[in-house]
Amino acid sequence: MIEFNNFSREYSFLKDEIDLAINRVLDSGRYVLSKEVSNFENNFSNYLGAKYCVSVASGTDALTISLMALGIESGDEVITTSMTAYPTIIGILNAGAKPVLVDINPDDMLISPDAIEAAINKKTKAIIPVHLYGQCCNMERISKIASKFNIHVVEDCAQSTGSSYKNKNAGTIGACGAFSFYPTKNLGCYGDGGAIVTDQDDIYVKLKLLRNYGQELNYNHNINGLNSRLDEIQAAILSVKLPYLDAWNKIRNEIAQKYLENLQGLRFLTKSSHITHSYHLFVARISERERERFSQYLKGNGVQSLIHYPIPAHEQAAFEGCIFDKCKQASSSSKEIISLPINPWLKNEETDFIIECINNFK
Numbered sequence: 340m341i342e343f344n345n346f347s348r349e350y351s352f353l354k355d356e357i358d359l360a361i362n363r364v365l366d367s368g369r370y371v372l373s374k375e376v377s378n379f380e381n382n383f384s385n386y387l388g389a390k391y392c393v394s395v396a397s398g399t400d401a402l403t404i405s406l407m408a409l410g411i412e413s414g415d416e417v418i419t420t421s422m423t424a425y426p427t428i429i430g431i432l433n434a435g436a437k438p439v440l441v442d443i444n445p446d447d448m449l450i451s452p453d454a455i456e457a458a459i460n461k462k463t464k465a466i467i468p469v470h471l472y473g474q475c476c477n478m479e480r481i482s483k484i485a486s487k488f489n490i491h492v493v494e495d496c497a498q499s500t501g502s503s504y505k506n507k508n509a510g511t512i513g514a515c516g517a518f519s520f521y522p523t524k525n526l527g528c529y530g531d532g533g534a535i536v537t538d539q540d541d542i543y544v545k546l547k548l549l550r551n552y553g554q555e556l557n558y559n560h561n562i563n564g565l566n567s568r569l570d571e572i573q574a575a576i577l578s579v580k581l582p583y584l585d586a587w588n589k590i591r592n593e594i595a596q597k598y599l600e601n602l603q604g605l606r607f608l609t610k611s612s613h614i615t616h617s618y619h620l621f622v623a624r625i626s627e628r629e630r631e632r633f634s635q636y637l638k639g640n641g642v643q644s645l646i647h648y649p650i651p652a653h654e655q656a657a658f659e660g661c662i663f664d665k666c667k668q669a670s671s672s673s674k675e676i677i678s679l680p681i682n683p684w685l686k687n688e689e690t691d692f693i694i695e696c697i698n699n700f701k
């Protein structure tokens with residue numbers, strides 16, 4: 340079976356370095372908010388070219404804590420896309436705010452700036468553009484809209500670690516960039532983890548308080564915060580993996596290029612020339628009528644495929660919030676998309692096999 344992800348291949352490549360890092364933490368006797376965490380935070384902010392990085396327990400918390408640090412509270416509205424992983428919505432709800440979902444561009448499936456602008460009202464306090472699949476949203480337009488209406492931008496970079504927009508790294512354009520280190524991500528740890536980057540001193544101070552019960556010194560609580568900390572073991576693992584990220588993203592791009600040049604019978608998203616893609620996912624389109632048979636055909640040939648996402652956020656049973664203008668593109672796209680295996684551990688012969696297999700689909 341060609342699996343969608345292959346963590347055991349990754350671990351066997353990194354085993355010596357990872358084992359050393361984990362043992363170093365175990366030997367140190369310091370497991371929460373110590374040297375490894377601050378070391379990784381420095382490494383990650385340097386990598387991105389951001390002034391500060393505050394690590395947290397997950398990508399979902401990274402969104403919540405960013406919104407809280409920006410002063411978003413109950414009754415405030417936060418605009419985001421319906422075509423995202425549902426945790427984006429949970430991140431907003433956990434901050435006490437109301438998610439307002441808007442539609443996507445049909446060509447790249449990213450949040451539509453026109454839809455954002457149309458959905459803004461007096462209660463709107465923030466926009467969360469989601470850099471889906473490793474692409475980047477149109478940050479020039481989104482930043483202009485945000486400054487016109489004086490609202491914050493928090494970039495959801497869970498799927499775009501290492502992507503850039505007009506030579507600026509994803510996460511460094513809005514007030515905060517929220518990252519996930521869930522194992523499947525381009526930079527993943529071996530459990531849950533996340534981080535926020537910002538250039539703003541006052542936001543940085545708040546982020547640090549909010550992830551640690553609101554305390555600056557032990558047992559002195561300035562504000563009410565969360566318990567949301569990256570642990571020392573995950574931080575040490577991430578410091579091992581970060582130096583490989585660009586090379587791994589390059590491999591992802593090479594696989595994507597091979598798919599784009601050789602696959603027949605599928606349609607693809609349009610890539611803007613302004614972005615450096617990190618191909619967290621390779622998403623193709625096939626007609627709604629054929630998708631199920633196609634994915635069963637792939638499975639029958641030993642190729643795992645997934646759908647990101649089969650149900651857009653506005654159609655989820657749990658969704659509580661506001662849907663702006665029906666999100667028709669998100670609904671129709673969700674029925675046509677299919678994600679093919681793409682990861683740095685895919686062997687050349689496996690990519691070739693996937694291509695041959697797809698091109699033989701009748």
Ligand SMILES: Cc1ncc(COP(=O)(O)O)c(C=O)c1O
Nearest residue numbers: 397398399424426427497519521
């Ligand atoms: C776009 C997006 N936002 C937020 C998240 C939440 O990240 P985490 O799983 O680390 O909480 C994810 C991960 O699934 C995601 O893909």
